Amino acid sequence: MIRAIVLNTNDNVGTLVDAAKKDDKVSLTGELNETVTLVENIEFGHKLAIRTIDHGGKIIKYGKVIGQAVKAIKIGEHVHTHNVDALRARGDKKESL
Amino acid sequence: MKNTFWGFERQHGAVGTRNLIAVVSVMDNCNPVTHAIASAVQGTVYLPGSYIRGQLGRDREITLKVTAGLCLNPNIAGVVVIGLEPRTTLELVNLLAPSGKPVEFIDIQMTGGTINSIAAGTRVAALMVKDASRQRRREFSIDKLIVGLECGGSDTTSGLASNPAIGVVSDKVIAEGGTSIITETSEFFGAEHIFADRAIDPNVRESFLNEVNLLEKEIIALGIDLRGSNPTPDNIRGGLTTIEEKALGAMAKSGNSDLVGVLGYGDHPSRNGLHFMSGPAPAVESITGLAAGGCQICIFSTGVGNPIGHPVSTVIKVSGNRNTIKAFSDNVDFDVSSIIEQNESISSAGNRLFEYMLSVANGELTSSEVLGTCESAISRFGPSM
Numbered sequence: 001m002i003r004a005i006v007l008n009t010n011d012n013v014g015t016l017v018d019a020a021k022k023d024d025k026v027s028l029t030g031e032l033n034e035t036v037t038l039v040e041n042i043e044f045g046h047k048l049a050i051r052t053i054d055h056g057g058k059i060i061k062y063g064k065v066i067g068q069a070v071k072a073i074k075i076g077e078h079v080h081t082h083n084v085d086a087l088r089a090r091g092d093k094k095e096s097l
Numbered sequence: 098m099k100n101t102f103w104g105f106e107r108q109h110g111a112v113g114t115r116n117l118i119a120v121v122s123v124m125d126n127c128n129p130v131t132h133a134i135a136s137a138v139q140g141t142v143y144l145p146g147s148y149i150r151g152q153l154g155r156d157r158e159i160t161l162k163v164t165a166g167l168c169l170n171p172n173i174a175g176v177v178v179i180g181l182e183p184r185t186t187l188e189l190v191n192l193l194a195p196s197g198k199p200v201e202f203i204d205i206q207m208t209g210g211t212i213n214s215i216a217a218g219t220r221v222a223a224l225m226v227k228d229a230s231r232q233r234r235r236e237f238s239i240d241k242l243i244v245g246l247e248c249g250g251s252d253t254t255s256g257l258a259s260n261p262a263i264g265v266v267s268d269k270v271i272a273e274g275g276t277s278i279i280t281e282t283s284e285f286f287g288a289e290h291i292f293a294d295r296a297i298d299p300n301v302r303e304s305f306l307n308e309v310n311l312l313e314k315e316i317i318a319l320g321i322d323l324r325g326s327n328p329t330p331d332n333i334r335g336g337l338t339t340i341e342e343k344a345l346g347a348m349a350k351s352g353n354s355d356l357v358g359v360l361g362y363g364d365h366p367s368r369n370g371l372h373f374m375s376g377p378a379p380a381v382e383s384i385t386g387l388a389a390g391g392c393q394i395c396i397f398s399t400g401v402g403n404p405i406g407h408p409v410s411t412v413i414k415v416s417g418n419r420n421t422i423k424a425f426s427d428n429v430d431f432d433v434s435s436i437i438e439q440n441e442s443i444s445s446a447g448n449r450l451f452e453y454m455l456s457v458a459n460g461e462l463t464s465s466e467v468l469g470t471c472e473s474a475i476s477r478f479g480p481s482m
Contacts, residue, residue: 015257045253047338066338088287091320
């Protein structure tokens with residue numbers, strides 16, 4: 001069984017605690033009890049989307065905002081630096097404070 | 098039942114969990130002599146000097162204060178100070194004098210150069226180690242412990258397993274009257290509002306938020322994107338995407354206790370309970386600040402693997418990543434991967450880690466102590482002139 005931990009019922013990402021491949025079914029554990037099918041390979045410890053996330057939508061983990069989607073993200077997609085931006089300590093974007 | 102540990106009583110009621118002699122440089126140009134002495138005498142630790150010469154103002158004050166703080170840590174029984182010239186050496190010696198610890202000093206200019214200074218320093222260090230070795234451990238309650246809370250080489254398992262387990266230990270130490278210190282200011286970006294709500298009064302809350310806000314403003318004023326350095330490349334490889342995600346996981350090391358005080362880099366707490374220390378995130382500088390603040394032990398969680406310890410404060414490496422525990426086993430002291438792999442509760446893993454920490458306090462050696470993978474470095478806060 002390939003597992004992903006979800007820490008809060010409001011989270012839209014889960015953390016994979018097993019390495020997983022495209023089309024694998026992932027069992028969500030922790031605060032949710034659902035199954036998600038991966039649309040791409042994802043490494044151990046990395047996050048998958050468990051809800052559809054719009055471009056500009058907030059990424060929620062621990063029930064808190066951990067960043068913002070820079071493109072639309074589908075359920076089962078890898079959620080990482082390629083599609084998420086940090087919102088804090090961005091001196092390159094002066095308006096961030 | 099109250100827990101206890103066996104330690105070495107120092108002056109003014111402090112208690113060490115180790116019985117070491119520090120050989121410390123006043124400034125960086127003394128390091129070769131200091132290193133040679135510490136290498137020659139078993140039972141000593143080498144504390145390299147960081148600059149001093151050419152430093153000025155607040156930056157120089159902090160370096161001197163933190164150097165003194167490392168020597169004043171209760172794990173240190175006596176100090177051999179190696180300086181270049183008497184005036185600066187005395188500045189450090191005067192900071193150590195009130196502790197009542199045995200302190201000897203040697204100035205390389207006054208002692209006739211490198212070889213004579215190494216010989217003289219080796220003799221005094223050897224005598225100090227012999228003297229210190231006569232002291233026996235006695236039983237003390239947990240209120241004598243100051244525990245540093247650190248993470249390095251973090252990944253997503255840090256926030257799921259090792260950091261929350263450390264949080265359980267911190268809460269247990271505090272429940273028995275002890276003290277813990279969390280640091281790494283930038284690793285509160287995105288979690289500071291939650292942590293601030295645990296402050297015992299508005300002053301503590303304000304001074305904590307002030308430290309975080311000042312640092313973020315400084316980064317923004319420099320036009321820097323923090324993503325260039327934090328999360329680090331290995332954090333990102335381990336699945337951490339943003340500083341906010343890292344911060345929410347890192348904060349779990351502090352458990353649920355009230356925040357009772359805010360400390361400057363390397364400052365010693367003036368009361369017991371959970372403290373925040375302002376300081377940088379990289380492990381060596383960070384643990385050096387915690388050691389100078391009086392932490393006898395630092396509990397250090399690692400996800401993808403960080404091997405470093407500190408010569409003064411004993412570092413316990415904890416991991417919840419089963420791959421790291423296998424591949425990096427020489428450097429991991431405590432395995433909490435059962436939280437993820439076998440559904441062990443956080444509190445059960447935390448209780449096991451607490452028992453292990455007491456054993457380390459009593460003298461069980463950790464990986465970084467046995468392998469000597471220890472380093473000490475004091476942060477800079479200004480330019481040299």
